[in-house]
Amino acid sequence: MSDGFVTYQQSGVSIDANDEMVERISRSVARTYTPRVMPMHNSFAGLFRLDFNEKLFKKNYRNPVLVACTDGVGSKVKIAQMLGRYDTVGIDLVAMSVNDMIVQGAEPLFFLDYLAVHKLIPEQIAEMVEGVGIGCRLADCALLGGETAEMPDVYREGEFDMAGFAVGVVERNRIIDGSGVQKGDIILGLASSGIHSNGYSLARHICFKQHKLKLDDYPEMLEGDSVGDAMIEPTRIYVRPIIKLLGQYRVKRVVHAMAHITGGGLVGNIPRVLPKDCNAVLRKDSWPVPPVFTFLQKSGPVEPQEMLRVFNMGIGFVLIVAKDFTDSIVQKLTRYGERVYTIGKITAGTRKVVIK
Numbered sequence: 007m008s009d010g011f012v013t014y015q016q017s018g019v020s021i022d023a024n025d026e027m028v029e030r031i032s033r034s035v036a037r038t039y040t041p042r043v044m045p046m047h048n049s050f051a052g053l054f055r056l057d058f059n060e061k062l063f064k065k066n067y068r069n070p071v072l073v074a075c076t077d078g079v080g081s082k083v084k085i086a087q088m089l090g091r092y093d094t095v096g097i098d099l100v101a102m103s104v105n106d107m108i109v110q111g112a113e114p115l116f117f118l119d120y121l122a123v124h125k126l127i128p129e130q131i132a133e134m135v136e137g138v139g140i141g142c143r144l145a146d147c148a149l150l151g152g153e154t155a156e157m158p159d160v161y162r163e164g165e166f167d168m169a170g171f172a173v174g175v176v177e178r179n180r181i182i183d184g185s186g187v188q189k190g191d192i193i194l195g196l197a198s199s200g201i202h203s204n205g206y207s208l209a210r211h212i213c214f215k216q217h218k219l220k221l222d223d224y225p226e227m228l229e230g231d232s233v234g235d236a237m238i239e240p241t242r243i244y245v246r247p248i249i250k251l252l253g254q255y256r257v258k259r260v261v262h263a264m265a266h267i268t269g270g271g272l273v274g275n276i277p278r279v280l281p282k283d284c285n286a287v288l289r290k291d292s293w294p295v296p297p298v299f300t301f302l303q304k305s306g307p308v309e310p311q312e313m314l315r316v317f318n319m320g321i322g323f324v325l326i327v328a329k330d331f332t333d334s335i336v337q338k339l340t341r342y343g344e345r346v347y348t349i350g351k352i353t354a355g356t357r358k359v360v361i362k
Contacts, residue, residue: 034132034139038149043116052150054116056175069178073112077102078169081206085237087164089221092130094240095168096137097144098203101241103172104145105266105323108248109279111182112174114147120169121154124161134168137240145245147172180252184279184326186262191352192332193276193286196247197345198322200239200298204269205316209237212306227301236298244323247342254338260331267318273359274315276324285355286326289362293347295320314361326352 039045041060044053058065079098086095096119104114119138121131131154142149161167201209213219213233221234228236244266252261263279276286299320303313313319327335332348339346353360 034136035149035152038117038139038142038147040146040148043148043150052116052118052148054148054150056115067175067177070175071112071178071181073107073110073174073176074172075103075106075174076169076171077106078167079203081210082201082203082237083167084210085206085221085234087166089234089238091238092133093137094238096134096139097141097240097243099138099168099170100141100145100147100172101243102203102268103170104141104147104174104243104245105241106268107172107174108245109182109264109266110176111180111252111261111264112176113249114145114172114174114245116148116150116173117142117145118150118171119152120171121152121166122161122168123154123156123166124158124163126154126156134166138170141240141243144243146249147174147245182261182264184263184281186259187279187281187284187326187352188262189284189352189354190329191262191326192329192348193288193350193352194325194327194332194336194339195293195321195347195349196244196323196325196339197242197293197347198267198296198318198320199242200236200296202241202268202318202322204318206237208306208308208316209302212302212308213237217305225301225305227297227304229297231297236301242322244344247339247344248323250342251335251338255331258331260328260335261325262328263326265324267322267324269316271314271317271319272321272324273311273361276359277357279326280352280357282357283354285353285358285360286350287353287360287362288350292349293320321347321349324349 042055042058044055046053056070079095082098083095086092099119100117107114121134139149219233223233265275265279267275280286299317302308336346
């Protein structure tokens with residue numbers, strides 16, 4: 007208190023720290039800007055041109071449909087907090103929204119983040135935003151804006167949460183909605199990088215409550231990874247290979263449906279894009295299961311069906327494609343850097359996933 011007056015600082019919120027934070031993150035934000043971003047210093051909102059006429063980056067739409075997603079990282083933020091490492095959860099944050107968006111065939115345009123913290127520590131926030139910036143660059147979208155809220159009365163010391171919001175665009179006649187799925191289609195799976203950002207409540211329960219493990223423990227089943235390394239590995243972003251693949255088939259509709267494998271796993275997410283008269287039949291041993299899932303299943307122990315409902319089990323993204331184009335699509339996605347597995351096919355059914 008100064009001269010009898012109460013300050014914002016005394017309530018636990020620092021304006022000076024916020025100003026320092028803004029200065030620190032400005033470079034990370036600017037590196038994500040595409041030519042369609044319209045920079046406006048000290049603006050209250052971000053501006054983005056949908057159509058763009060300059061020759062090198064020409065992009066004009068005939069019948070554009072905007073696509074929007076929002077998501078968070080869930081309790082994976084607890085792992086970042088425990089490790090004191092904040093540079094990867096920003097990648098997770100971007101991934102959770104943009105991987106959802108491309109399911110509809112949409113190209114991500116821009117992203118906004120919301121960070122809520124107990125105490126605003128500029129270097130910590132800078133790490134988080136650098137991760138968001140990396141994620142945006144991997145997704146070829148602009149980090150157009152964001153908000154950081156310092157709320158000492160809501161979050162305990164060291165705690166934080168984050169949310170993200172993505173906007174993209176797709177030509178109306180190129181929307182992928184699963185209506186083209188038919189019996190005989192082939193199901194392709196793209197490898198995940200690990201747990202991604204779902205199932206952490208169960209994973210943390212097994213590791214820390216049941217077995218009292220430490221983040222720097224090296225269980226044999228993790229095959230050389232520490233518990234912390236396995237649990238902080240960021241979510242794979244599938245934007246570039248998927249958008250590039252779709253661009254190779256501008257006339258033929260050979261990708262009939264896609265699914266981002268998040269909460270609910272393969273058995274919960276694939277039915278969302280199936281017609282009511284189709285089943286997805288998956289071959290259980292058609293892809294390798296990463297060590298982290300074997301470790302969690304045996305350490306729980308967790309029933310196999312529960313593992314499939316909670317975790318991605320090594321498949322982070324699924325495509326349902328026309329049978330005659332399967333080999334070509336696999337070759338393209340492999341060339342784009344993905345590990346691709348033929349994991350099943352579409353049969354007659356009642357909109358279910360059947361594991362064989």
